Amino acid sequence: MNFKEIKDGIYYVGTNDFTTKLFEALWPLPLGISYNSYIVKGEKIALVDCVEISQSNKLANNVKSIIGVRHPDYLIINHMEPDHSGAINVLRTYFPDMKIVGNAITLDMVRGFYGIYDNLIEVSDNDTIDLGGKILRFRLTPMVHWPETMITYIEEDRTLFSGDAFGCFGALNGGIVDADINTTPYFPEMYRYYSNIIGKYGKAVQRAFSKISDLEIEYICPAHGPVWYEEIDRVFSIYNRLSRYIGEPGVVVAYGSMYGNTAAMADAIAIRLSSNGIKDVKIYNVSYSHQSYILGDIFRYSGLVIGSPTYSGGLFPPIENLIAAIKNRGLCNRVVATFGSFSWGAQAVKTMNSMLENCRLLNLDNISSVESKHAPTPSTIAACYHLADRLSRNLVSEF
Ligand code: FEO
Numbered sequence: 592m593n594f595k596e597i598k599d600g601i602y603y604v605g606t607n608d609f610t611t612k613l614f615e616a617l618w619p620l621p622l623g624i625s626y627n628s629y630i631v632k633g634e635k636i637a638l639v640d641c642v643e644i645s646q647s648n649k650l651a652n653n654v655k656s657i658i659g660v661r662h663p664d665y666l667i668i669n670h671m672e673p674d675h676s677g678a679i680n681v682l683r684t685y686f687p688d689m690k691i692v693g694n695a696i697t698l699d700m701v702r703g704f705y706g707i708y709d710n711l712i713e714v715s716d717n718d719t720i721d722l723g724g725k726i727l728r729f730r731l732t733p734m735v736h737w738p739e740t741m742i743t744y745i746e747e748d749r750t751l752f753s754g755d756a757f758g759c760f761g762a763l764n765g766g767i768v769d770a771d772i773n774t775t776p777y778f779p780e781m782y783r784y785y786s787n788i789i790g791k792y793g794k795a796v797q798r799a800f801s802k803i804s805d806l807e808i809e810y811i812c813p814a815h816g817p818v819w820y821e822e823i824d825r826v827f828s829i830y831n832r833l834s835r836y837i838g839e840p841g842v843v844v845a846y847g848s849m850y851g852n853t854a855a856m857a858d859a860i861a862i863r864l865s866s867n868g869i870k871d872v873k874i875y876n877v878s879y880s881h882q883s884y885i886l887g888d889i890f891r892y893s894g895l896v897i898g899s900p901t902y903s904g905g906l907f908p909p910i911e912n913l914i915a916a917i918k919n920r921g922l923c924n925r926v927v928a929t930f931g932s933f934s935w936g937a938q939a940v941k942t943m944n945s946m947l948e949n950c951r952l953l954n955l956d957n958i959s960s961v962e963s964k965h966a967p968t969p970s971t972i973a974a975c976y977h978l979a980d981r982l983s984r985n986l987v988s989e990f
Contacts, residue, residue, distance in 0.1 A: 595767040597810060597818055598748045600632040600725060604653035606646040607762040614674070614760070618787050618883045622780060623762030626674055627814050629752060630657050631745065634723025638663040638689070639743055639752045640670070640814050644677030651678075651685040662686040665712070665720065667727065668693040669754040670740050671700040675814055680705050692720065694731055696739035716741075730802050732756065734795035736788060742803065749809035756799055757826050758815035760784045768810075768818045777816055778829070783887035784815070785833050790890060790920040796834035800827075836924045838893025840986065841871030845885050846898030847878060847907035852932040852966050853898045859972045860896055860930065863979035869894070869986065877909040886916055894986045895925045895952070896978075897943055901933035906942050914946045926985045927952040928978050932963040953985070 595603045605627035614620050626642035628650055636658055642650045654663065666689050668676060679701070683689065691701060692712045701707050714720070716731045728744045736755045743752040759781035766772035789796065811819040811826065819826050832839070844861050848854035857874060864872045871892060875885045889895055899910040906914075927947055931939035940962040961978050963971040 597629070597768060597812065598750060601745070601748060601750060601810075601812075602630040602632070602657045603767045603812075603818065604628050604630050604638070604650065604657060605640075605763075606642050606649045606653070608643065608646065609762055611643075615788070618760075618783075619881055620760060622760060622776060624760055625763045625815055627758075627812065627816075627818075628653075629812055630654060630663070631722060631725055631727070632658070633721075633725040635664040636661060637665040637667055637692075637720070637722055637727060638682075639667040639727075639812070640754070641666060641668065641675050641682065642678045643674045644681070647678035647681030651682060655685075663689050664722075665689065666691050667729075667743050667752070668697050668701070669743055669752060670737060670814060671697055671704065672737055672755075673704070675754075676701075676704065679707065683707070694729070694739060694741055697741070700739060732795070732799040732802055734792045735799045736792060742799070744803075744806055749807045750812060751803065751806060751808050751810070752812045754814050755789060756796065756813065757811050757819060757830060758784060758813035761816055763817065766817075768820050770821045772817060774817060774822060779887070781816070781826070781829060782833070782891045783883050785830065786886045786890035786920070787883045790833070790886070790922075793834040793836055793921065796830060800831065800834075833890055836890075836922060838925060839871070839891055840869065841873070841888075841892035842869055842894030842896060842982065842986065843873045843875065843885065843888045843892055844896045844898070845875045845877055845889070845910075845913060846930075847900065847910045848876065848898070849900055849902070849907070852963060853900045853930070855967050856930050856932065856961065856963060856971065856975050857896075857898050859967070859975040860979045863976045864894075864983060867980065867983035869983060877907070877913055882909070882913055882916060885913060886920075889917065889922065889925075890920075893925060894927075894982055896928045896930065896982065897947075898930040899939040899943060900931055901937060901939040904936065904938055906939055910939075910943070914943065918946065918950050922950060923952060925952045926982055928959045928982050930961040930975065930978065932965070932967065934965060937962055937964070
């Protein structure tokens with residue numbers, strides 16, 4: 592790992608995790624993940640953000656490689672989810688006099704998760720700690736992504752330590768700052784990270800944007816992924832759109848299919864969407880694509896078509912899970928249509944429409960669905976084309 596000095600007196604000391612398969616025991620990490628941590632050196636020293644427990648010794652060694660025999664005076668906890676707090680107790684064995692800084696909710700969690708009752712400093716919104724030459728300012732940004740979340744800002748360096756906000760999946764590959772690396776692989780992982788981890792908390796992200804609107808920002812040091820310098824505008828734009836649930840032009844066609852009939856309808860819809868000039872059409876077979884990727888694109892694009900066969904008198908189970916995940920995250924501002932097939936009792940489309948009705952999604956009117964009894968006939972395929980045409984027109988009118 593490259594312990595890069597990001598700015599004078601601000602060093603990256605985070606760690607990479609290439610071995611955890613599922614983040615939060617749910618979300619695949621094909622590119623790994625970084626747990627970012629930073630040393631800020633004034634006359635006193637602060638360690639901003641911590642790492643996951645398996646990375647504890649690596650973090651301690653990284654810190655020592657920067658500050659030698661000195662100890663950090665403070666550990667600033669911007670976020671208590673254990674991917675950022677798990678190492679606290681091990682770190683205290685290396686640096687027993689280090690004071691842990693957090694807000695009231697943070698410190699309640701420090702006591703509750705780790706049984707730590709000493710060396711705690713409570714801060715409130717807009718409080719500061721003067722390191723001598725660098726002043727740390729704290730702003731509370733609850734629910735980005737837990738209730739205790741806060742950000743830390745150094746005015747002298749125009750540097751923001753943003754916690755989960757503006758982060759992404761994907762370990763760092765030697766380089767730390769976006770200007771030094773090819774960031775292309777990180778952006779799809781940003782959509783997936785945002786939609787799955789933070790997607791429910793769009794309003795909180797918008798409040799956080801307001802909370803930092805008066806800050807001059809040259810560097811963003813998030814808790815995951817690259818440090819942002821050159822691409823701050825792009826990152827802000829993505830987080831702003833996603834948290835306002837504003838999609839880009841494009842359509843996700845997500846379907847389940849046991850024997851190919853619903854799949855044939857998905858193909859017909861996608862082909863027609865494409866021939867209507869929609870360049871970003873993403874087909875997902877829910878039995879084979881992990882839901883996290885489907886959600887990432889559902890958050891990204893403004894059109895959504897969901898297909899399911901009737902299964903045991905209800906929905907195909909992965910489709911039911913997908914719709915539950917969409918509802919959980921309060922997704923809105925989408926043009927939505929549904930389709931499906933059945934053998935003897937039509938139920939899937941009715942159930943999907945009922946579940947999606949309360950999602951604040953922009954359902955098309957009474958032709959927003961196509962349902963096929965048995966295999967799709969030429970007239971079923973024609974209805975799929977018609978549905979795709981209606982959706983295309985509505986999508987275009989959105990922009
Ligand atoms: Fe990266 Fe909400 O923890």
